[in-house]
Amino acid sequence: MTEPTQQPVPSTATSDPLRILITGSAGFIGSHLAERFLNEGHTVIGVDNYISGQRSNTELFQEHPRFTFIEADVSYGIPYEGEKLDWVMHFASPASPPHYQQFPVETLMVGAQGTQNGLKLAHAHGAGFFLASTSEVYGDPLVHPQPETYWGNVNPIGVRSCYDEAKRYAEAITMAYHRSRGVNTRIIRIFNTYGPRMRPDDGRVITNFVHQALRGEPLTVYxxxxxxxxxxxxxxxxxxxxxxxxxxYHEPVNLGNPDEFTMLELIQVLEKGMDTNLNVRFEPLPGDDPKQRQPNIERTRSLLGPMQPVSLENGLERTVQIARLNPS
Known part of the structure; x- marks a missing residue:
């Protein structure tokens, strides 16, 4: 496949403000998107049922004149009856292993019915549809690093399958709506992302390590x-x-930092940043846990142009500072 050559565009800022509906707006990523768009002058309609999102994230914007919130489970419909939308951005889903394994049926439903409901709404409004997919579609990869052309190595009935297969189906129906009904779609495959507003009990490695370190507990390494x-x-x-x-551009695009770290290397970076020695507790590796995860970002660079990513050292420093103010 020939890789894209489109010229990169620096931001969503346009001459006219946009009306953007974000499912999962109370989640970690959804709340940061809402903040970005509101700061750029756009109108944001947030939708969430708080199955894994946080009410505190909605409260950040509840007094903003261009923010509206709808409490709803998008798997059963999106009860929006307002003005014409420019974008429907589907970010609703439990995303950490503890949460999606606690709610496996709901995770499959939001990936299937929730995605279709978002696509129907976008199609009705002539709006763009933006799908948050995941690097989990690659499973425990046999190709490293992972390009978008890799079809993955996924266990369809394993403990992580409710999330993996929900996202794989979501990608398939998004492309079907684009090809058969002309919906202007985008698909991103998100690699491990961290920062402020993650739940303390999120269960992913950086959140676990930071909060365990601040509590003086051994870090759990699987x-x-x-x-x-x-x-x-x-x-x-x-x-x-x-x-x-x-x-x-309508096919999937990896969004992630290509710098790769082992879990033990991550601990070393955290120790250096916190200027302390951290103890470690080893536990058995969970089922279907991928051994390697690193994005190939050639397509990303071609589409979006050069970016200057925040280093792991600086990102961890910011994350620790916020976590000290909001301990679990």
């Missing part, structure tokens, strides 16, 4: 700590989303 992840600070993800909205 397996021997040699598995790798690539960590992206939330500001970089939001910038990538903003740029992709303005590029006419």
């Amino acid at each position: 397996g021997d700590g040699s598995q790798t992840r690539s960590f992206q600070y939330i500001d970089d993800l939001v910038e990538g989303i903003s740029r992709l909205m303005m590029v006419m």
